[in-house]
Amino acid sequence: MTILIAENINKKIRGKELLKNINLSLGQGEIIGLIGENGAGKTTLMNVLLGLTDYQSGVMRVEGKEVPNLNHSSIKIGALIEQPGIYPFLTGYDNLKLFHEGSDSEEINQIINDLNMSEYIHKKAKTYSLGMKQKLGVALSFLNHPKMIFLDEPMNGLDPQAIRDVRNAILKRADEGVSFFISSHILSELEKVTNTLLILNNGEIISETTVEEIKKDAEDGDLETAFLQILDEKRSSSGEK
Amino acid sequence: MGILIKQELFKLYKKKSTFILFGAVTLIMILIAITANTTSDFFDAENMFTSAFGAYAWIVFIMIIQASTIITMEFQYGTIKNLLYRNYTRTQVIISKCITLLIYSISLYVSTAIIAIILKFLVLPDLSLSQNVNGEMSLIQSFLFTTLGNFIGVWLIISLVLLLSCVFRNTAVSVVIGIIFYFATSIVSGILFLAIEKWEWVKWNPFNMLNLSNQIGGVGDIASMTHLSVGQLFVGNIIYIMIFLFLVFVVFRKKNV
Numbered sequence: 001m002t003i004l005i006a007e008n009i010n011k012k013i014r015g016k017e018l019l020k021n022i023n024l025s026l027g028q029g030e031i032i033g034l035i036g037e038n039g040a041g042k043t044t045l046m047n048v049l050l051g052l053t054d055y056q057s058g059v060m061r062v063e064g065k066e067v068p069n070l071n072h073s074s075i076k077i078g079a080l081i082e083q084p085g086i087y088p089f090l091t092g093y094d095n096l097k098l099f100h101e102g103s104d105s106e107e108i109n110q111i112i113n114d115l116n117m118s119e120y121i122h123k124k125a126k127t128y129s130l131g132m133k134q135k136l137g138v139a140l141s142f143l144n145h146p147k148m149i150f151l152d153e154p155m156n157g158l159d160p161q162a163i164r165d166v167r168n169a170i171l172k173r174a175d176e177g178v179s180f181f182i183s184s185h186i187l188s189e190l191e192k193v194t195n196t197l198l199i200l201n202n203g204e205i206i207s208e209t210t211v212e213e214i215k216k217d218a219e220d221g222d223l224e225t226a227f228l229q230i231l232d233e234k235r236s237s238s239g240e241k
Numbered sequence: 242m243g244i245l246i247k248q249e250l251f252k253l254y255k256k257k258s259t260f261i262l263f264g265a266v267t268l269i270m271i272l273i274a275i276t277a278n279t280t281s282d283f284f285d286a287e288n289m290f291t292s293a294f295g296a297y298a299w300i301v302f303i304m305i306i307q308a309s310t311i312i313t314m315e316f317q318y319g320t321i322k323n324l325l326y327r328n329y330t331r332t333q334v335i336i337s338k339c340i341t342l343l344i345y346s347i348s349l350y351v352s353t354a355i356i357a358i359i360l361k362f363l364v365l366p367d368l369s370l371s372q373n374v375n376g377e378m379s380l381i382q383s384f385l386f387t388t389l390g391n392f393i394g395v396w397l398i399i400s401l402v403l404l405l406s407c408v409f410r411n412t413a414v415s416v417v418i419g420i421i422f423y424f425a426t427s428i429v430s431g432i433l434f435l436a437i438e439k440w441e442w443v444k445w446n447p448f449n450m451l452n453l454s455n456q457i458g459g460v461g462d463i464a465s466m467t468h469l470s471v472g473q474l475f476v477g478n479i480i481y482i483m484i485f486l487f488l489v490f491v492v493f494r495k496k497n498v
């Protein structure tokens with residue numbers, strides 16, 4: 001079942017095209033990796049899909065229903081876009097509690113456990129390290145049993161153990177039917193959570209592919225090199241900009 | 242919507258500044274009350290009480306700061322995205338913030354008024370609440386009307402501050418302009434009143450509206466300069482507040498975050 005469909009989305013700011021003819025669809029329980037270099041438009045695309053920023057043309061549908069520009073759908077959504085949004089004067093726990101709907105704290109505790117945050121969750125968020133804040137941002141996106149979760153470079157600033165915790169938490173939720181849209185500029189990070197990839201370059205989806213395919217093409221087996229090669233090919237074929 | 246308001250109140254409750262600012266105002270009231278008591282020939286006791294021992298001048302600043310930060314804080318901390326992608330509409334988010342400010346401002350005025358009345362009994366026991374002031378009202382009536390006038394004047398200012406905060410997302414800008422707007426009334430009043438003499442319609446400008454509490458308090462003969470009755474000032478204030486708040490909704494709904 002398809003949850004999200006975007007058709008021909010175009011976004012311009014002051015004459016600059018940030019997104020060009022974006023088409024994508026996300027199925028239930030599916031994880032799509034969005035890969036692109038810095039400035040490719042990953043954050044902009046997520047903002048558009050979340051109704052946080054507007055677009056000039058195109059259509060977006062969630063569960064078949066059209067979602068108007070600058071609005072969001074009525075289904076439960078979770079998101080972490082760029083920096084985590086955290087109130088520094090609250091504890092990590094209170095940040096979670098603030099956005100938690102319903103009265104049982106079971107879900108909050110489950111998320112804290114999944115992400116191994118119990119050690120510092122009752123400390124004020126302003127005392128957190130970059131990685132701890134990032135994890136709290138991920139935790140916030142998991143709240144209230146969302147059907148669809150957007151994670152924009154979620155592994156930013158995380159140590160190897162934290163990366164593993166976040167990855168496992170993502171996979172567990174995907175197994176339960178949650179759909180994910182995850183961006184990164186590092187392919188090897190995405191590789192461990194998904195096979196399905198969209199390559200974004202200059203605001204354009206230049207390739208819908210899989211990790212396997214990229215691996216097949218890779219001459220020396222190095223994913224990042226193969227990815228850069230795809231970008232190079234695309235650039236030379238589009239007349240070397 | 243109830244949940245959103247509860248969330249806003251929770252944030253307000255957890256912010257230290259909320260209580261520090263209130264505590265500071267209470268302290269200033271007590272200090273002024275004590276000074277008024279010991280140097281009673283210097284202060285006008287009636288005025289002292291109807292201005293809540295100076296508190297109403299300070300509440301303006303508190304409300305300007307709170308109105309600004311309730312919006313700009315979300316941009317500063319990046320939490321605006323969390324607020325907007327969740328199950329509520331933008332209109333609900335901004336209305337919940339306005340309602341929270343309303344609740345906060347009412348609590349602030351009510352508690353300040355109560356403290357002022359208690360202080361009156363403690364340090365100005367000779368002053369009777371039912372005694373006549375400026376020939377028309379009793380002291381307590383004058384006090385309550387001044388409070389109401391102040392409250393409405395503050396809302397005129399903070400509705401503008403809310404609008405500026407939505408547009409600029411910057412605490413400093415909206416606080417500074419809000420404070421300038423507040424002081425401008427007294428600074429430009431000379432020019433303003435001259436202009437009103439010359440062009441009658443100028444009396445409807447928002448700066449003139451800020452004279453509401455002065456006119457209620459009967460400071461000098463302001464009515465002859467504002468060219469408006471208390472009732473007209475009251476309605477004028479409400480209309481400007483509605484216009485500013487309406488613009489807040491319009492801007493907030495269209496904002497790219």
Ligand SMILES: Nc1ncnc2c1ncn2[C@@H]1O[C@H](COP(=O)(O)OP(=O)(O)O)[C@@H](O)[C@H]1O
Nearest residue numbers: 013016018036037038039040041042043044045
């Ligand atoms: N508000 C904005 N105004 C103008 N340009 C913008 C704005 N936001 C993003 N951009 C530009 O859009 C491009 C894509 O940015 P972004 O989506 O943040 O990329 P990514 O997340 O892939 O690194 C960049 O060139 C950036 O400079």
Ligand SMILES: [Mg+2]
Nearest residue numbers: 042043082152
């Ligand atoms: Mg980005």
